[in-house]
Amino acid sequence: MKIRLLNPGEQIPYDLLLSADPSIEVIGKYLDRNYTYVAEKEGRIAAVYILYPVEADIIEIKNIAVAEDCRNQGIGTALLVHAAGISRDSGYSKLIIGTADVSLSPLSLYQKNGFKISGVKKNFFVDNYPEPVFDDGERCVDMVMLEKNLL
Template sequence: MDDLNIRPLAADEEAPMALLLLADPSRKAVESYLRRGRCYVGERAGRVIAVYVLIDTRPHTVELVNVAVAEAEQGRGIGKRMVLHAVETARSLGYRSLEVGTGNSSLNQLALYQKCGFRIVGVDPDFFTRNYPEPIYENGILCRDMIRLRLDL
């Protein structure tokens, strides 16, 4: 695992869209926050296998809007490494809080964020049914509501 290198996406480098679309099926949403945010990639042996994006939302607050790990690499702690790197990045940039939103059906993600110190602070009812044209199912559950979490830095 020590061979995972996490770094900012270079200005002349293409964002790993296939990975980003694993975490958010809306290309339009992904392209929008890529323009506004900072993208970081995790690579091993020169191959990008993970990604996350941070965007400014309010003064002193940054949001983690996408965390994705290549399917073949999942279950190996890479997602946790990416989230913890995002926490340290936000802290080093001087933010006071880091927020994240995930689907009510995203059981593994909800567990991961809480293991990393995030606390549930709210629910945006029907966020996914309002903002995505196709229904999203995870773990046999319709993804309807966005669960909002925050970590004070």
């Protein structure tokens, strides 16, 4: 598997991004100022993540998604390790990520990779999405924020 920066003019893997964030409008809000990385496996894009600078020393993973047929193969962990390395090498001291309050699998993955819960954005999915958002049949309401110190 190879992880690389998406090239300028290369097609954005919206199918994968939409599997992690169901609103094209919300995705559009963070595509303007970001770094999009893709993981290629067997000649195709199998995963994607987006880094979004927040402050001079803080960068956020705004979206991370692995194709359904490539899950549970360590790709998510590889992306998190890659994101932390790229962020540290770029001078950031903190990497943050958010997930829905009902998204137990991503929450566990992030914590296993050194992220600590840092807060909750109340009613995030209610206030920022025109339609209800669900994960594994459960309605997403709050966003749980996690952070990882990179120094």
